[in-house]
Amino acid sequence: MKIEMSKSGTVRKTIGMSLAVLLLFFALVEVGAWCFGVVPLSERSDPFLGFSDTSRLFRIENGRVEIDPRHGAFRKVSFTHPKPKGVFRIFVFGGSTVWGWPMGDAQAFPAWLEKGLQALAPGRQIEVHNLGAGSYASWRIRRLAREAAAFSPDLFVLYMGNNEFLEKRFYREIGERARRLPEMRGALHHLRTYTLLYDLLAPHTTPQPDDPFTSLLHPLDLPVRHDPEGYRDRKERAEIIRFFAENLEAIRSIAEAAGSKILVCTLPVNLLWTGPTRSVPVANRVLFERARRLQEEGKCEAALPIFERLAAEQPDSAELWFRIGRCRYERGDLGAAREALLTSLSHDLYPQRILPEMNGVIRSMAGVLLCDLDAIVSGEYPGGLIGEGFFIDTMHPSVAAHKRIAMEIGRVIVESGLLGDVRWSKETFQQAISGEEAAPTGKLYAQKLYFVGKTHLRAGEYEKAIEALRAAIEVAPYYAPLFDTLGTAYGKMGRNEEALAAFREAYRLDPDNIFAMLNLAIAERNTGRFEEAISLLRKAIGKRPDFFPLHLELARTAFQKDDLPLAQEAATSAVNLKPTDREAVRLLSLIESAQGDLVGGIRRLEALLADYPQDVQLLTDLARLVDRTGDAGKRDALFARALAIDPDYPFLHVSIAETALGIRDFDKALHHLDRAIALDPKHPYPYRLKGEALFEKGDREGARRALEAGIAATGSPLLREQLERLKGL
Structure with missing residues (x-):
């Protein structure tokens, strides 16, 4: 018995000594880090604000309340505590619109609201404090409201709803264990040892202070990732809306407990000018x-x-x-x-605009003041479709719209009697906020134009996109995504050489960016520079061998260059990465057939067609392969089926014309080539085939006219060469 107790005591002593040595080691590391001036993460930034009860937005010094400087996502706010007599204090909560993105602080609607109300009530001191921050949703705003309630608010103003789908990870379905993670990490952020490990090992980048495109969002030291499927589940979407309503009610209760009123705004919705953030891919x-x-x-x-x-x-x-x-x-x-x-x-898989049901939740709230901005603003546009003019991008208002928002909120405040016997005067309010209409300049101006350009691009307004992006480049010529987006806009318009120049500049500025490499490679291929495209794609694959689009584009490029072994290798890699991808399987089928495995290629296409029975491209491809087997009946049946589904597919008519030329049925070939040209007059290949068909038919003059028409329509150098050969015969 004594021997067992002795052994037990020895083990405890050993464990105790080990722990003591370990603690001493970390204490020495901590002291050493302090000596060398290592600043703990807790003093640099606080990524857990709004997620953790241990994080605080405000700090109090010498009777002044200010935003903790670690919270760079917020505007500078400062006010007296306790609140002086006669002060009417308003806190405005929301996301990047409240913050005033991408304008300066003075052009955000909280600043206009303060000016207008002060003009209406010159005998009172009006304070309007901007507590907006980029991408903040109701979950984090609920916590901020709880903290702000300690500073004697008279009114909470809520302008929120666009960001509710952005932080899925942090919503109600998170387990208690996941919710405790920020608290633990928040404690670690106070240790210099943890800071050293973070700086050495964590995959993060340090934004440059002079970079105007550094995100306004406070970077989270957490792996927040969206589900690739998005929010397809209607029950999940309904849960988020329900949770939004719960947070609104919680903020109302917080305000009521603090003796404050609360004003809630519905949000105008940009339906017309911006498309969905993410959509289910179109099958056909x-x-x-x-x-x-x-x-x-x-x-x-x-x-x-x-x-x-x-x-x-x-x-x-x-x-x-x-x-x-x-x-x-x-x-x-x-x-x-x-x-x-x-x-x-x-049906947007990742809505970045408030949903109508959420505006409905706001309208149904009891015990609050309502500013129904959505109804007010939409009533002033044809069909209620708010678009360009009020918004500068997906959701952010223009300077004039910020003033309009301030005025409508001010009207509700005054008419509710919150300012006593102050009477509403639209003229006085407008006069107080007149002037200062200048658009943001410099870096903020470039930010604005970048997102304006992207919004025009998504709406298919390519000329406007190009205009905005080129103006942004004049301000920030070092920012690669500007050129990348500009190249995309040029490409959509068929201005391939200009697209190539833009993509080359994007790649020069950011040579390690996989998307810049991919876009440049596609542009090189589209302008006939196959070797350059292949070299770039191989280099990109070396950096990201698991990135499916690189393999697919390499297969397409090599196939167009007639480098069949490389094309098959790349297409096989693409299919291995995504075995069910339609385009990868289709391309591999065509390449295998060109390599001599006609039966295998046909089988692959037939299996794919079973999943996409209405796909005219697959039907056309299959008919072309079947034609090589000599089965004219099956080929013609496939062509007929494709024509019944889509008689206006240009490549279908070209394919029928090619088979007709193979049996010297020139009239049939010419009929379908004329149809293909009428459907797609910018593609040179039908003109080339038409020239060949007329020449073989004995109509040299008709062949010349066909080629000249093709040159005029497409500017193709290949058609010029064909015309020169014709003249030399």
Whole structure:
């Protein structure tokens, strides 16, 4: 018994000594870090504000309350505590709109609200404090409101709802264990030892202070990742809306307990000018791309029935409903346009705009003041479709719109009697906020233009996108994404050389960016520079071997260059990464067939067609392969089936023409080539085939005219070479 107790005591002593040595080691490291001036993360920043009860927004020094400087996502706020007699104190909560992105502090609506109210009540001291921060949603605002309630507020103003889907990880379904993680990490942030390990090991970047595109969001030291599927689950979306309502009610209770009133705003919704953040991919890409081109050429009457047909087949595609709404708007059917655009928003997988149901939640709140901005502003636009003019991008208002928001909130405050016998005067308020209309300049101006350009790009307004992006480049010529987005806009317009120049500059500025490399490679290929494209894609794959689009584009590029071994290797890699991807499987089938495995290629396409029975491109590809087997009956049946589904697919007519040329049926070939040219007059290949068909038919003059027409329409150097050869014969 004594021996066992002796052994037990020895073990305890050993463990105790080990722990003491370990603690002494870390204490020495901590002291050493202090000696060398290591600043703990807790003093640099606080990424847990709004997620942790241990983090605080405010600090109090010498009777003044200020925003803790670690919280760089907020505007500078300072006020006296305790509150002096006669002060009317308003706290405004929300996201980047309240913050005033991308304008200066003086042009955000809380600043206009203070000026206007002060003019209406010159005998009182009005304080309006801007507590907005980029991407803050109701969950974090609820915690901030609890803290602000300690400083004698007279009124809480809430302008929020656009960010509710951005922080899925932190919503109610998080388990208690995950919710405790920020508390533990928050404690570690006070240790210099942890800070040293963080700086050495954590995959993070340090924003440059002079970079105007550094995110306004406070960087989280947590791996917040969105589910790639987004919010398809309707129950999950309903839970987020319910949780939004719960947070609003909690903030109302916080205000009531603090003796404060609360004013809640509905948010105007940008339906017309910006598309969905993420949409279910359109299955029939061939038909969609043709309709998209028609729409962008201003031919909405032709595009609309195609979009509506696709939406009937795939009613959950937000992208299709957005384009339907735009087409209906262009033809003046405003009611139907609004219905389609609302449907698009309801199917957005990652909504970055408030949903109508959430505005409904705000309207239904009891015991609050309501400023129904959505109803007020939408009532001033045709069909209630707010767009460009009020907004500068997806959700952020212009300076004039910020003033309008301030005025409507001010009117509700005064008419509610919160300022006593102060009477509402629109003229006085407007006069107080007149002037200072200058747009943001310098870095903020570049930020604004960048997002304006992206918004125009998503709406298919490419000229406006290019104009905004080029203006932004004049201010920030060192920022690679500006050139990358500009290249995309040029590419959408078919201005391939200008797209190439923009993508080259983006790559020069950021040579390690995989997307810059990918976009440049595609631009090199589109301008016939296959070797450059292949070299760049191989280099990118060396950096990111698991990135599917790189392998797919390498396969496409090598196939177009007739480098079949490389094309097959790249397509096989793409299929291995995504075995069910339609385009990867289709491309591998065509490459295998070109390599001599015709039967294998046909089998792959037939299996793929079983999943996409209405896909005209697959039907056309399969018909072309079957033609090589000599089975004319099966080939013609596939062509007939494709024509019945989509008689306006240009490549289908080109393919039928090629088979007709193979049996010297020149009249049939010419009929389908004329149809292909009428459908897509910018593609040089049908002109080339038409020239060959007329020459073989004996009509040299007709062949010359066909090639000259193709040159005039496309500017193709290949057609010029063919015309020169014809003249030399």
